Amino acid sequence: MEKRAPRLQFTKEERTDPVLKNSVRRVQKAAAKANRAQAIIPKKTVFKRQRVVDPATGKITTHLKFEDVDKKKPSKLTHAVRDAPGNAVLMQFHREIRQSEDENVGVKAAHKSEEAAETGGRLVRSDHRSHKLKPYRKSAKAEKRLDRANLGYLQKKAARDNPQPSGNPLAHWRQKRAVKKQYAAAKRTGQFAGSAGKAAGNTAKAAKAAARESKRAAAFVARHPNGFLIAAGVFLVLVLLLNVLSSSSVLLEGALSGVTASTYPSTDDAMLGAEAAYAQKEADLQDEIDHYEQRHGGCDEYHYNLDKIGHDPYVLISILTAWHGGEWTLDEVRGTLSMLFSQEYQLTQTVETETRYRTETHTVTDPDGTTHTETRQVPYTYTICNVKLHNEALSHLPISIMNEDQVGVYSMYMSTLGNRPDLFPSSAYPNASTAKKPTEYDIPPEAMADARFAAMMAEAKKYIGYPYVWGGSSPKTSFDCSGYVSWVINHSGWNVGRLGAQGLCDICTPVSPADAKPGDLVFFEHTYDTDGVSHVGIYVGNGMMLAAGDPIGYSNLNTSYWQSHFYTFGRLPNP
Template sequence: SRVQQKWKLKRRYSKEAKAAAKQGAKAAKKTAAASGTATRRAAQFVTRHPVAVLVLLLLLLLCFLVSAVSSIFPTLGSGLANALSGTSYASEDTDLLGVDEDYTALENELAQTVANIESTHPGYDEYRYSVDEIGHNPYELASYLSAKYHVYFREQVQDELREIFEAQYELTLTEEVEIRYRTETSTDPETGETTTEEVPYEYYILNVTLTNKTLPAVILPRLNEQQREIYTVMQQLKGNKPYLWEGIYNGGEDTGPSYEIPGEALDDPAFAALMKEATKYIGWPYVWGGSSPSTSFDCSGFVCWVYTASGVHNLPRTTAQGIYNQCAIISPSEAKPGDIIFFTGTYDSPGPVSHVGIYVGDGMMLHCGSPIQYANINSSYWQTHFYAFGRL
């Protein structure tokens, strides 16, 4: 009957289920036994070979580190490249040097104009000069143009060079007339008696004034805040091209502030007054066109300030060449503390004299290099560039 068939099927399914359960239990026991055996064998291997296991772990750790670092290097390299490109002059060296030559040519033309004043404006009884140093720091110009344009070409920036130049320098000629008196003697033709009298006359003076506002004072206002930050970094690093203008910071073997002037030299009141004023500024930076404590100094500005402020000699602001032109030239054997020493070829200057310092005796000078400090004039550098000694 159907009831009996259902009962038989039910009993068969029950037997099969029990058999399957027994088979699963046996398989689980075998798996557990195998797992336990593997664990015991692994433990035995670690116990017997600890060094090998440690080496294996270190190799795995090293592989992990190499994988991690290799993923960092592309980003790091890209960041380093971007940092270097942001502080480097991107223009070709030929353009960097050519642009500076063009600006120097404008300055040389100006220097020649000043030098020829007496021939181009003749007829004056006296010419009075108050002339700032003509010159610029080429790294300042290159940093400015690089910060503004990133890459620039020589022919591209000619108009801007002229604008900057005209803003940096101002040459003014002012005529001044003084009424002076001279003594004239006359003789009476009849009596032969001589008489003298003071006769007024006009004395014509041409005042020649050249003002150098300095390059930074002109170019920085032409940059926005971000460009000024780039300019500052480039200027500090010299655009990662320090070889372009190696000679502009007058070198030599500087001794710093530790040098002591021999006491006997300071017995001269004039020299003592010079040194009292000059040594105030040891360590101050070299600033192109600087001529007072408010701006710091360049080489000629330092000498002019010290001589004038000390009361030793009234030396209005002029160039190194201008100081030389006012001195009586003396031989090295005649030089004494307080004389002035001149050098040539320390940079591409308009005239033969490019650098000046105050001789302090014993083969030493105090000058505005980079920064203001003492230097041994007998070093190979200064001997190579020596020009003359002068005395005011």
Template sequence: MYDYNQDDNVGTEALPYGQRAASDAHKLTKKLIKKQIQRRQIERARAQAVQQTSRAAAEAGKKVAEEAAKLAKSAAELMRKAAQTVVEFVAANPVVLVILAVILAIFIVMQYTKVGLTALLGSMGDTFMAGTYTAYDEDIIGVNSDYTKLEKELRKTINNTEKDFKGFDEYEYQLEEIGHNPYELISYLTVVYENFTRRDMKQKVKELFDEQYDLKYFQRTETRTRTVTRTGYRTVTGKDGKPVIEKYTYEAEEEYKVKILTVKLNNKGLGSVINSKPLREVQKQRYQMLLQTQGNKPELFDDLYTDIEIPDDLEVPPEALTDQTFAAMIAEGEKYLGRAYVWGGSNPKQGFDCSGFVCWVLNHSGWNVGRTDCNGLKAKCTVVSEAEAKPGDLIFFKGTQKSKKGATHVGIYCGNGIMLHCGNPIQYTSIETKYYRNHFLCFGRLPKN
């Protein structure tokens, strides 16, 4: 189980661990109580305002009724006289009857339209509320931070594999990308738990995380053969005709055993986990609406960027940028350097996964490839050899996601053995590392745009 707590311990470092923990817990409890009190005060203030408004409306209604009763008596006599005058006037002027009918029709249409607009505005208000996150911003951001922290811990666990599992000759990594769409997370929690709090969601977040990711280790021993040089001795006849023992070397095949640890990470995707949940139809519809509107709070996750520096050995070759097409691709792609990987993401608002990022760059630098996956992009390309590959070609990898066949990762080749791709985060990466060499599939060249 991961530790979610990141509470400030300033002023308590000198205390023994047990007292410091108790002090921290006390501070957290005070904060939560204070927040609950504030919410209750707001709710009471709203209730009092409604009551005062209701009382004022009732008193005003009573006065209006009394005045109306007084006027009704005198109005009846006036109406009788007015009606008699109107009848006499219409009899003398028939065209007036037509004008009155038109005025009456306009009045009826206006009344109907007024009711329709009222209903429409009410419907629009309901739609706006249905597409809005109801939890406090700090709780929304906090819940997503808890999920991200679990992912960081998972990545740290994988990175420490060779330290934690010593004694193996080789380590194999079969890893799918780590990342989630924060809007999927918050939209789902809103639909199911409405105005949730960060504290109440910790266990729910852990459950979703455990369903999304599956990390397993497998060990095996392989028997292999290798060619070795050995030393032997043999008896030969010397120059004097006497037997002499001679030392010589020879090559031989020998078997040896290799102990291998395989690290395998499957990522179902948070969206797939949510879609497997038994939501009611109305909940499914609202979930989709919240994804579309981003809870009417699209700015909440603007911190999806990470400050990164580009090492000198990963700089794009200056001569490659003389190609206007490739320069346009790099100009678009570099806008999102440091952007965190988001499973299924395909635009700057959602974030990007590997294929989503490449599709976006291509669609905004002259091509029209739509939104497709790695195999879809590969199908649009002509395969070229590594010797023929040039900046602007796509580079494909296989086996990075064991649940998928064919191409499972894609990047934009920049020359000099580097690529621009959506890892985690979007960055320049050498393709000469052991991992990418082991998973290399092919280079692909898109048709001219």
């Protein structure tokens, strides 16, 4: 923990000195505020064991001594991990945007505005935890103010006791720097136990040494003016170079931090082992279905309604990593694998019974001894076994089993594939995700002339490149199709709440394709196994829409896929 600013004590002479009294007053005022800020930091009661030895008898007595101590400041690590998803997703998006900035001034300007908006969004997201840190921040700020006041007093006293030539700004600067350096060293080693006069005395030596060095430097400059100019030029070049390197290191550190946060932390053996274990469960399920009649015989007829068996291995590893909060081993996730499997797959059977009739022929002997045959309809019970396998889809589970923070982490890993596109090559894992870039499209300027549509696009474009997350409805979790459209329109003039695709369709007025205009919504059906409208996007004109696909981006409505699922255009009501 950083040392507190020293509380200087002043003599009567120091408090009344015309040169120092204002500085003394500032120090006393800053110290009072720092003490008040320190007093509101939450306390916790701890006890310490204290052993007391009676010198006469040698008997040892142990006492419990209770003390109130400051609680530790909450760590930032948890919040850094929590916020990493959205930040890593944004990092990937901005990286791609910057590649085209130099070619398009408009893109660059929009991008800068967008980054500013995202910065504001991150500040809003962090506001919920600021109340916990407020006492610590207030105290830290007060201590820094006291440090500045102390330093101001000591520099003022050093200037009084060791005046520098009025025409030599370099000497004044060296003196101030020397006092500041001595103050930091004395604070670090705890040398401020005495009065302010003693503290000032500790810095006086540094001030005098600085004065001597300034005089020597001035004399050297007077003797070698040309050499001084050359040295000054070299110094400025070095300062600029170091400044560039420092800025680059900060950018590099930020980039590496983002990459680290979005990279799967577990070992390859653990991740490949988890995928193999889950795949084995699916293989066992397939074997159960293949031999269902032999193992569950007794019915007359079997009907099968089976969803496809399979999963995306990147979804599995991203869920495990978000669920377990970081690195895990195969043994640690075996229970989670079973839980996920039971959530994804439900194999059920329903047995129906019917009364049916079959024709039976019987030989009947008449009273006179003759025989003949008779045909009869005999009832019997016929059983039909309906076997159903429902695959919920592994990617649908995060929103139902995780909290918002965990879904955000899952979203981050899916946006980067854990920075391991080599882990599950599609040749060996056909269902594995592949990194996809959003389709680029320039909306015509005449469309952006409509203020309402421009407001929609200002919000919608912020999230291009975000991954598709089933049930997602905010930048923190990322979005599904209806969550994305609901968010955009709720942040550009409307207030409709979180609606599904069908709900959005219900609030719109149907519009023919010939009359559709930018800002209308476009709806589709049967894009997955559900009744009614199943997908929605924002029409941007010229047969293009912006929607949450994989990832969020533009799509051409004239492709055979979208044409085969097209339902209608819809115009939103006035906000």
